[in-house]
Amino acid sequence: MIERILPDTVITVADASSAPVTERLFPAEEALISTSVATRQHEFRAVRLCARQALTKLGVPVAPILPGLRGAPGWPTGIVGSMTHCRGYRAAALAHATQLLSIGIDAEPAEPLPEGVLEAIARPEELTRLRALTAQRPDVPWDRLLFSAKESVYKAWFPLAQVFLDFSEASLTFDTEGGFTAEVLVPAPLVQGRRLTGFTGRWLVAQGLALTAISVPHAA
Incomplete structure (x- = not known):
């Protein structure tokens, strides 16, 4: 479902099954969850199996996906990506x-x-915007979308900036047609000759889920 708000260049694999995951991961991945509760183990395995399928579709050998600095996934060389999971859904x-x-x-x-x-x-300005949006589209959980979009902003930001971005350090503006923008309020790093001052993204609410996605293009 999240593929609906991502470009065709992105390979997306999602899983909405609640069945226990029996397939084992690489030993280095399994070691990370050896003492975790069963729910955590299930989600960890399920989302990485999605990522494995996506790597295969990209023609890349499957390898352990281990957390790096601040937990960011360590993708194979030449690959960019993101993972997410919540109750009843996970995607890579x-x-x-x-x-x-x-x-x-x-x-x-x-x-x-x-x-x-x-x-x-x-x-404060986001709270004002959310009140206006709620008046226009009361059927949309705007507070949850804001939380989700800020998570997507951080996941897109960190691999490029390599510094933490707090919730308060980006100001988001949504439209009612499925788009949003994020203005980064901290000194912007230089990426491919341009300052990384913000992002544009897409949102979708469907089948009980609030989904957000950002894909950052190369400089023109």
Whole structure:
């Protein structure tokens, strides 16, 4: 489903099955979850199996996908990508680095955020924008979409900037037609001769999920 908001250059593999994952991963991956609860093990394996399928479709040998700095997935050389999982859904979106600079995806349940979370992640101007959006489209869980989009922003940002980006350090603006923009409010790194001052992305609410995606093109 998340492939609907990503370009054709991205290979996306998603899984909505709730069946336990019995296939084992590489030993180095299994070691990361050896003491985790069963739910965590299931999600970890399921999303990496999605990533394996995407790598295969890209013609890249399957290899362990281990977390690097700040937990960012360590993709094979020449690959960019992003993974996400939530209750009842997980997905991996990958592309050759010659086609895109970075990808960020996120999936969340399409329901309101727990009490207090919105105030913790949203900037004052974003709260104002969300109130206006809610008046226009009360059927959309705008608070959850904001959370999801900020996750996608971070996932797209970190591989390029290599520095942490807090929720308060990006200001997001949504439209009601499935798009959003993110203005980064910290000093922007230079990437391919241009400042990484923000992103454009897409959002989708369908089948009980709030989905967001960002694909960062190469400089023209």
